[in-house]
Amino acid sequence: MVTRSLFNSTARRNWAQTVAHAETLVQPDKPDPNHKDIRNLAQNHLAHLTQNLRHLVESEHPMLTTMGQYYFEPNAGKHFRPLVVLLMSLATSLAPKQVRGNAAASGPPLPHPRESPAADQTYRIGEADSAGCTILPSQRRLSEIVELMHTATLLHDDVVDEAAMRRQKTCAHLQFGNKMAILVGDFLIARACCALTRLRHNEVTELLATVISDLTEGEVMQLKNSEQEEVVDRRLDGPTPATFNYYLQKSYLKTAALIAKSCRAAALLGGCPPEVADQAYLYGKNLGLAFQLIDDMLDFTVTEADMGKPVGADLKLGLATGPVLYAWQEYPTILGPLIRRKFSQPGDTQLAWDYIHRSRGLSQTYELARSHCDAAVAALMHLPESPARQALVDLTTKVLDRKK
Template sequence: MRARTASAAGLLLTRSTTSPASVCSRCLRDDLLSSASPSTLQSRKYHPTRRRDASQFGAAISVAQTLIKGMPKASPGVSVDPLRIVGKELKFMSKNIRQLLGSGHPALDNVAKYYTRSEGKHMRPLLVLLMSQATAIDPRKLPADQSPNKKPVDSPLSSFSILDDSNPDFNPLVSKSTESHQYNVSGDENILPSQRRLAEITELIHTASLLHDDVIDNAETRRASSSANTAFGNKMAVLAGDFLLGRASVALARLRDPEVTELMATVIANLVEGEFMQLKNTAQDEAKPVYNDDILQYYLQKTYLKTASLISKSCRSSAVLGRCAPEVVEASYAYGRNLGLAFQLVDDMLDYTVTAAEMGKPVGADLELGLATAPLLFAWKSNPELGPLVGRKFSEEGDVQKARELVHRSNGVEQTRQLAQDYADKAAAAIADFPEGEAKAGLLEMCEKTMQRRK
């Protein structure tokens, strides 16, 4: 509608500015704000106006120019902004997460909330909210009477005297006889409170994994600041990550959906399994492994467990909470799985192609940690001399530099990009049957943004 109004305004201005005194300003202004099509406006005959209407004509021109000036300019190649679509829900997310993480122990409270004070990409909750919107208008939704228990998302299953879960930042029950609760964020009517809470749980699990990963990797920075393990020590960082997973599990139970609980609990197990696979690096144990296709499959399985599992199962959980038909649930999962794999492939590629300033964290860290990711695996296929370096996890002097040179001399980075694009295309294809709308466009745009990102 706004685009058509701008077009109409342009036509009217073109017609009227040649002879201002011959057009009635009131008709001009009314037509400009009407629902008439541009072709109708172009052919319309306006009755003569008197000279004293000249000032009114000028006002109408001003209205038209203001309207045109206020129209948002579309960026080339970008149809929608996913952040804008669910911006209202995301605005409250950090506050809600901090409420979930409140602890009566000051030191634990400080460490648990440390990574929530610096804004991350929020990609995972963004996808959950977009998926919730995109599937809400699907005509294949199950009947409302098949919806789960409609208790508030903060209503406990056991009494507080039994739970003994002291949280000074959050007290969902005002009194023992009242189920008034703080979680009352108004937002898009197509997103259920349980789906909003799922988005927050997804971010909690992701943040917990960051706390643990930074300890395992001896990371010094995170989001352009000192990492939690650097600021507070390894023990406190690990315990804070455990605390986040505990609070996420409590919030998950209160959604009262067994399937969603099963899906998201499996994610936590997958994160640990993926970390163990990464410690081994490849499926081969010998010191001088030889490249074969099983090595790439091992890497992709590890990538699914560490990255794509959370994205795919949270997207699937969103559709389950929305009471979607089985084929919609499967499509949501396929979208998340493929996008998650594409996201990590791009991340591994950026470790070879961008600077630390662009990335917002140290680059080249994968080889320093002894990790063989997709660009190196593709380079290894045509450079067998990489085998011994992979076997000893690039531990000898000069190994890291030699490996980087071989990756850059080969087409390892480009092959990684092509594989990531294949997965991004599969993600887009998975939701092809979703009803057209802004949320679906946002999900498709996330496929594009994943391939274009530089950090």
């Protein structure tokens, strides 16, 4: 087992190299990742993905099209979730298969009236790569459905959080207004659901439908923080296990559920049996939890320029995330009252910030994220060895290493 240092390691690839390597796996006809045009390879794949997403959200109403495509500009976003889906599709393509009565999952998707011929070209099944891995058209479509759903949540969340920046541009609700931002988020979810039904796979449809419920429940949990409030009302000497469980459940619903269930869906679309789909789900769940934990940590450790959105936002919203909860264990009498009143008094956020950095809260949050990454890698070991599986392993390291 490779020992990971706390925040840095010369043995790790940088994020661009990891993504570039992954891109060559989902486009097996491309050159080696060490080729001099490696950046162009990554951009080419992202451009195809973005083009297809823009076609999916075209509407007869020009304003709706403009707003629907607002976050789907070339080079906008990391496209982390679609990449995970595509890699999981490749990694599970070598696993044992089971026969389904409905073979539509492995066939071409039904035509969409708003798709252009150019967009359709990206859905043709290419030849298998050197390891025999393939991606089905339905799995490629799944990767786009996942990005549509994720982007819809960004539109809604930014209204709730009164955010100012997203992906290094003005948030949609400030550009177009709260009402339109909410409506466009609903529109993206509707388009995702339409594309989902065309996959003709009942279990996958149910999986992704429950994600919409999960995302809403997670947002409500964050808004109310009822369990945490009850704990803080009763005591000021630190968080209980119930407090941490509430935080992790909220993190699962808001972030990890989409990644976990889309990984499972990718395996099911590929005809994998339940035991393989279960391991895909476990990988996605643990990767998603680690991703959110690191996101909560980065809110205290990077600049706004690095993140592409304001930092320190969680404290301003009155949220007690992982670093805050761990710091509360060390400084209960100082942080307890601040958490109880949700950092609402002048000087509260700065005082909390200082004690979070003074405590082991950031390092403990990182260690918890690392344990989830280890669990994700353990799930992958049940899949056949392949370049795609190794790329998924690499992604766990990059989640821990990311700065935005």
